[in-house]
Amino acid sequence: MSRETALDDSADATDAALRQILQDVLGISAERAASVGADTGLFGHLPELDSMAVAGLLTEIEDRLAIVIEDDEVDGEMLETYGGLLEFVRAKCDAG
Amino acid sequence: MIAGWTSPSGEEFALTFDRDRTKRVLVLPAWFDESNKVRRLTVEVMRRLDGAGVDTILPDLPGCNESEIPLETQTIASWRAAAQAAADEFSATHVLAIRAGAILAPDLPGWRYATVNGSQVLRAMLRARTIAAREAGREETRDGLLETGRREGLELAGYRLGAEMIGELETAEPTDLPQQRKIAHADIGGAALWLRAEPDHDAAQADALAAILSMELLA
Structure with missing residues (x-):
């Protein structure tokens, strides 16, 4: 339950889109994607998520959510956990 | 089977399902990192087309796969010339260009799947x-x-x-060739395999792509 409280409005569209992208990139089931929590580790935690896969992930986020992610915005913190990435993408969507 | 062919920069190999049939599709693969991720889908589509009575030829781009040419010496112009040479040598009647492969497509009837520039x-x-x-x-x-x-x-x-x-x-950019029909990934369905962190396969996607091609080829 703690992860639902950590992502307090986890049912929103950005969260759903991001989970779908993660599901597509990692080739995991919808159930596993739904079980990803704010503190689930991404880059540096999942061996299959290498730099090329992250590059693909970011490009897909740009395409599906109609945002542009600059290279200097990409850092370890935003990529380290699902919560970090979601927070970054939400801020980008709000700014756009 | 594996066949040899001659590109302007040297001898290359191609994976072929070649039984001298009348419909012969030159398959131009996705590039670089994507080529690994989409390779199995590509070959599975070829296998299905073989079953449907269609020959397919998947050439190595010079500098890639089994090629002994240094990739560094290659240009898009040299790859276009290579794609044309493969089309000529194998007497291709059609082309299936995958992802960035569409940039190289010779002027033959065919399809472009999920094009990127x-x-x-x-x-x-x-x-x-x-x-x-x-x-x-x-x-x-x-x-x-x-x-x-x-x-x-x-x-x-x-x-x-x-x-x-x-x-x-x-x-x-892919050259605008009206006799090549675009197939969007949405027409195939499922999660795009080039996005996948590890190479993977989806039989349903191979079925869908092969079905589109064989229906139009054998109509």
């Missing part, structure tokens, strides 16, 4: 390199890398690309 390919690889550099504690920028790349070539995602190739990638 050169700048999209380059952008993804530059991004991967800047992310890897940052992880290793080095600071590299896309603009800085591009500048170096245009001058002396660049290694991206493990592929050593020459300066001319880098420059060409920035603007390369």
Whole structure:
């Protein structure tokens, strides 16, 4: 339950889109994607998520959510956990 | 089977399902990192077309797969010439171009599946390199890398690309050939395999793509 409280409005569209992208990139089931929590580790935690896969992930986020992610915005913190990435993408969507 | 063919830059191999049938599809693969991720789908589509009575030929692009030519010497122009040479040598009647493969497609009837242009390919690889550099504690920028790349070539995602190739990638677009029909990934369904962190396969996607081609080829 703690992860639902950590992502307090986890049912929103950005969260759903991001989970779908993660599901597509990692080739995991919808159930596993739904079980990803704010503190689930991404880059540096999942061996299959290498730099090329992250590059693909970011490009897909740009395409599906109609945002542009600059290279200097990409850092370890935003990529380290699902919560970090979601927070970054939400801020980008709000700014756009 | 594996067949030999001659590109303008030397001898190359091709994976073929060749039984001298009348419909012969030249398959132009996805590029670089994507080529590994989409290779099984590509070959599974070929296997299905073989079952449907259609020959297919998947040439190695010079500098890729079994090719002994250094990739660094290759350009989009040399790859286009190679694709044309393969089409001629194998007497292809059609072409199936996958992803960036559409940039090389000779003027034959056929299909382009989930096309991307050169700048999209380059952008993804530059991004991967800047992310890897940052992880290793080095600071590299896309603009800085591009500048170096245009001058002396660049290694991206493990592929050593020459300066001319880098420059060409920035603007390369699939040529507009009206006899080639676009197939969007949405027409196939499922999660795009080139996005997958590890190479994977989806039989339903191979079925769908092969069904589109065979219905139109055998109509």
